Amino acid sequence: MNHNLRTSRRLKDAVKATAITGLSILLLAMFLSPFLFMVFTAMKSPQQMSALDAPIWPAKQATYTYNGNDLEVFIVPMPEGTKKELAMLKPGREQSIFVDPADPNTDEITWQGSWRTLERPWEWSPRWENFSEVWELINFPRLFRNTLFLAIMSEIGVLISCTLVAYGFARFRFPGRNILFTILISTIFLPAAVTTIPTYTFFLKIGWVGTYLPLIIPTFFANAYDVFLLRQYFMTIPHEMDEAAMIDGASPFRIFWSIILPQSIPVLVAVSVFHIVWAWNDYYNPLIYLSTKPELQPIAVAMARFNGIHSTNPHLIQATALMALVVPLIVFLLAQRFFKQGIVITGVEK
Template identity: 50%
Template structure:
């Protein structure tokens, strides 16, 4: 009889499930913090030029021309006393303190000041040379820059023409693109793939190639100097908009159209009553894309409206304004911020629908 020796079995200590869950939770929290900080850093870097432009728009002319000036709109403080504006200085007092006082009567060896916080206390006599005092500086945003830019640039007139151009061309391109996209998405006809490929190929065509022929045609038609060369071409759809809407239309279940067909609806009624209501996010995205494009459009309005400055959109108007006030960048930036206000407000108001409209993949039918 032989005895069999068995080696002692040692099992590796396993990590308890609670500790594993805790580790996963910590990793998730760490990734969330890192992702959030990275996104905030990118947002700060992206918005830095806009912040610098806003700060410059609030400076006065001296603050803009001074290379050593602070980034923020900091300038010497002033105080209005008895109808006159006086500079404020840091004045050392006999008791060893320093007070911010407005100089109302400068003198050689003694001067008269007044306390901006308590002007009713009356004048304060100070012995000393006021030229040795340091002026008091602080945040002093020049909100009047926006008013001056508004009045100088004829902002309401420019905004009116820009809104007309953007809204009319937006409506035309959305309608025409939606009709073409519906045809490519739902109808089968010979050569559909070839036609769609040719349409997409137009995206690769540089605008400079067709610029001269288009201008020659519109010049012969007598349209130069009007908005017709900018608006009428929008009746013939846009390849990018057609592609975006077609991809969204393909995500709409066909069962909805079949149900409408059983109820007696034709293709046009189905398009208006079924497809359009289901495609509001995509239509909103396309509308905003074109609205922002038209609002910022510069070259074509400059080309076709060069002979009629009274009807130019705001992009061209800003270029004229910049040419006249090139020595006052604070006014140029103030006018630019005014032109930027409406598109930003529209984007923020429609942000959720806009983002939903451009996400056209991964939708269950």
């Protein structure tokens, strides 16, 4: 009896694990399918993009060289009921002449019917030239340089300002602390459109429009989202460590620099990844402040302009998007261990 129960329990566990794994794979496939479609489209040729019967993966129509000429290959139904790949030598409205690539020395084959109704065999053939073509058309070196500069400089501002503000809310007790923190968090719900006109007017009057300053300087004044993540993590660090450092004569800034920050690497990495990805994809702010300076624009703005110009070339558009995705993807893969740890710990209620 016990043996049967154990066998039944193991069978149920195996079925449950198989079902969960299968569902996870299905969800993963659904989630990654748009990305896979983008990769395939980025490697297609213009001819494949215009062909109605083209497969979803990058491919080219099969051809056969006959007497120095490249002939198109079609899947032709034969009289005996089979299908054969034949190269079309002479197309016709009601009948066409083919040759057999497998045995070109045999007699030419005359097929009755419209050759336009025939299927074509396709061969796997990624077109890597799309990426080099886009590299030249959109001037990727300059765009990468502009975007990296904006991302790194604004990242420095975010880390400096947000860590200091979060440290103050996490470690110091002062009147109105909770109210101020609530007001700070409430700014997350403030729509960006509400502050766009006042901030643009201000930056215009002080002569910053057309420069990187409106995109970099505000990051040195903290933001509610990153302050919240950092504060939550700082509050998980025991206060006893601060008290021990105070007994040894450490100042608040010394505690912050030597105790808090070294133990906060996971959340600092998480905040860095969040901001780099946001800065890399930011389109709205650079469009407003750098609209008259195309040589300073980051990749998001240049991609939008490129998409408008090359709207009839989706393979080039997808190649551009794929190339722009490389840097944030590499950053996330390199930092994913610390990133996940920082997110998990900052979610602890304090």
